[in-house]
Amino acid sequence: MTTVLIIYYSAFGHVATLSKAIAKGVEGVEGVTYKRVRIPEFSDPNIRVVNQRSTDQQEGLAKHFKLTKRIEDYDKVQQEQESIPIATMDDLREADGIIWGFPTYLGSMPGQVKSFLDQAGQFCTTGELEGKPTALFTSAGSIHGGHEATLLNSLVPLLHLGLIFVGLPYTKNPEYLTDQAIGCSPYGVSTLAGPDGSRTPVAEELTMAGRLGERVARVAKSFTLTRPFE
Numbered sequence: 001m002t003t004v005l006i007i008y009y010s011a012f013g014h015v016a017t018l019s020k021a022i023a024k025g026v027e028g029v030e031g032v033t034y035k036r037v038r039i040p041e042f043s044d045p046n047i048r049v050v051n052q053r054s055t056d057q058q059e060g061l062a063k064h065f066k067l068t069k070r071i072e073d074y075d076k077v078q079q080e081q082e083s084i085p086i087a088t089m090d091d092l093r094e095a096d097g098i099i100w101g102f103p104t105y106l107g108s109m110p111g112q113v114k115s116f117l118d119q120a121g122q123f124c125t126t127g128e129l130e131g132k133p134t135a136l137f138t139s140a141g142s143i144h145g146g147h148e149a150t151l152l153n154s155l156v157p158l159l160h161l162g163l164i165f166v167g168l169p170y171t172k173n174p175e176y177l178t179d180q181a182i183g184c185s186p187y188g189v190s191t192l193a194g195p196d197g198s199r200t201p202v203a204e205e206l207t208m209a210g211r212l213g214e215r216v217a218r219v220a221k222s223f224t225l226t227r228p229f230e
Ligand SMILES: Cc1cc2nc3c(=O)[nH]c(=O)nc-3n(C[C@H](O)[C@H](O)[C@H](O)COP(=O)(O)O)c2cc1C
Pocket: 009, 010, 011, 012, 013, 014, 015, 016, 049, 067, 068, 102, 103, 104, 105, 106, 107, 108, 138, 139, 140, 141, 142, 143, 144, 145, 146, 147, 193, 197
């Protein structure tokens, strides 16, 4: 059996929702299963972004663009995810394919994810992840907030690890060829949380998320059978 690892960090649940849609796509491929794990929050509460704003800011841009929603929402999402296992280095070793998901923070990956990836730096020298297919998904506050930039710049560390990037091609994903503000692009899956975080992933984004899972699953299965890099 081929196993695709879906590894994610989510503060307010948008990325967690996408991870479930991706899992459905993976398990739709015969002979492939998935393991869904989460990258943990920083153990020091003082450096968690969610704690930066203890009171609502009612002035200027902060009134419109709420980077962090209410702490109650954050706590609820974290509780819902308690049953999801914490990601380990062995999860990466054992997977035949790896799909990474995280919110867009300042047009890039959150520190929690970078910190986890830095631990995985050991695999640059051992080569244990080389040749495994990989893909990315993210959530951003706004259509112009850098979801595509995040997917693109997050590819860099994955290439250092020798992973083989799988995107989301045009002909199979006509939904993103639109003038409507929805996520997803050739670089991977994305959703838009909205400036106040109230938007949830729409049907088109969830459909494309499933297709990305399916695509990685097909490549991983094929690599498992043919072992092209051995
Ligand atoms: C520190 C921080 C930085 C953020 N930076 C961006 C950004 O650069 N662009 C953007 O569109 N949204 C930005 N956001 C909004 C998040 O992307 C949004 O809350 C996220 O998509 C929600 O995903 P989640 O529900 O899985 O946590 C930022 C949020 C935080 C907390």
